[in-house]
Structure formats: structure tokens, C-alpha cells
Amino acid sequence: MTRWSTPKGLQTSKAYEYFRPKLARQPWKAAIWKAFIPPKYSFILWLGLRGRLATRDRLGFLQEEDLCSLCINTKESAKHLFFECPFSNFVWSRIRHWLGINRTMSTLQSAVKWLKKEKTGSSVQNKARHLALACTVYTLWRQRNEVIFEGSTACPERLINLVKVTLYRVLWTLFPHGFDRS
Numbered sequence: 001m002t003r004w005s006t007p008k009g010l011q012t013s014k015a016y017e018y019f020r021p022k023l024a025r026q027p028w029k030a031a032i033w034k035a036f037i038p039p040k041y042s043f044i045l046w047l048g049l050r051g052r053l054a055t056r057d058r059l060g061f062l063q064e065e066d067l068c069s070l071c072i073n074t075k076e077s078a079k080h081l082f083f084e085c086p087f088s089n090f091v092w093s094r095i096r097h098w099l100g101i102n103r104t105m106s107t108l109q110s111a112v113k114w115l116k117k118e119k120t121g122s123s124v125q126n127k128a129r130h131l132a133l134a135c136t137v138y139t140l141w142r143q144r145n146e147v148i149f150e151g152s153t154a155c156p157e158r159l160i161n162l163v164k165v166t167l168y169r170v171l172w173t174l175f176p177h178g179f180d181r182s
Contacts (some may be wrong), residue, residue: 031112034130041134044141048108053078053141054072069147070140070154079107081144088140089158094160095136099128108137124175130166134164 032045045052056066056076068076070087082088097104098163105111111133117130139159146152 016108031115031130032134034127036127036170037131037134038170041131041138044138045108045134048078048137048141049056049112050080051078055081069144080135082108082140087154090156091136091140091159091163094156095132095163098160099125099132101129124171125173130172131167131170139166141162160174 026049032042032049034042044053052180055078056068066075068074068080068085070081071085074080074084083092092105096104103114104119105114115129115133143152143159144152147154
């Protein structure tokens with residue numbers, strides 16, 4: 001009891017910390033929960049990192065169709081949807097080229113790990129990279145849902161432009177006096 005009692009009395013915060021289970025730190029936590037990233041983007045990225053997105057491979061017991069709605073070639077999983085799908089690959093390659101990122105990522109975890117290591121460049125570049133990851137994941141997830149639930153057609157150019165516009169809007173809010181991408 002001496003661990004949480006002081007000469008001034010009991011400290012409930014100390015007792016709480018003592019009894020609370022200690023969870024393992026997640027290396028990606030600081031990379032996705034940023035004030036400048038819209039919460040809905042961070043949330044979808046967080047679900048993806050935890051393997052909790054409702055992809056067709058996880059919902060197989062509810063439906064007959066299990067093919068990726070974007071390419072209609074392969075069984076849908078989070079890894080396929082975000083990195084192995086030809087549609088997603090095209091979107092990622094254009095976004096990476098636009099931001100000057102040479103590295104190819106194969107999983108959400110590897111992308112976040114790279115973000116944490118890659119701290120070179122200006123503050124604008126770092127923010128743009130973090131935002132681009134979250135925004136691209138969110139936009140791909142939203143496009144997938146629009147195809148499934150609204151019957152829309154997947155258009156990679158539209159998604160690429162949407163990601164670019166979103167990045168510019170958020171960065172303009174953060175840097176209203178202008179910024180240089182270099």
C-alpha cells in the first residue's frame with residue numbers, strides 16, 4: 001500500500017496505475033494518431049493495422065462473393081486490397097511518385113515502420129507522407145465500399161486526384177502562408 005500512499009494521503013492515480021494491466025506499446029500508434037490527420041482517416045488506418053477491417057475474407061461466413069471488388073481477380077483481404085490489388089498498386093505508385101517516395105511498401109505495418117524511420121526532409125514533407133498514407137488507405141477503403149454498396153465504378157484517377165486534393169487542403173490549413181513541396 002505504500003506504493004500509492006504519500007504523506008498527504010492516498011493517491012488514486014497511483015493505485016490505478018498499479019492495478020491497471022500494462023499493454024504492449026504499439027510502434028505505429030504515434031505515426032497514425034496525428035492532430036493534422038482527419039480522425040476518420042486515422043481510424044480506418046488503425047483498424048487496418050489491427051487486422052479489424054471487415055474485408056471479404058473476414059466476412060466469408062456472411063456472403064458467397066469473396067473476390068476483391070476493385071480488381072475482381074483475387075480473394076479480398078486487407079493485404080490484397082491495399083497492396084496486392086493492381087488497382088491499389090496503380091494508385092500507390094502514382095501517389096508515391098507524386099511525393100517523391102521511392103520505396104514500395106507491402107503491408108500497412110511496413111509502411112508505418114518506414115514512416116517512423118524516414119524523418120528526413122521538411123516538416124511539410126513529413127506531414128504529407130503521414131497524411132498520404134492515412135488518406136490513401138481511407139480512400140481505397142471508401143472506394144471499395146462504394147463499389148460494393150452503391151454499385152459505383154472504380155476509377156483510379158479519381159482516387160489519385162482525391163488524395164492529392166485532400167493533402168493540399170490539409171497542408172494549406174496547416175501552412176496558410178504557403179509551402180514548398182521540395
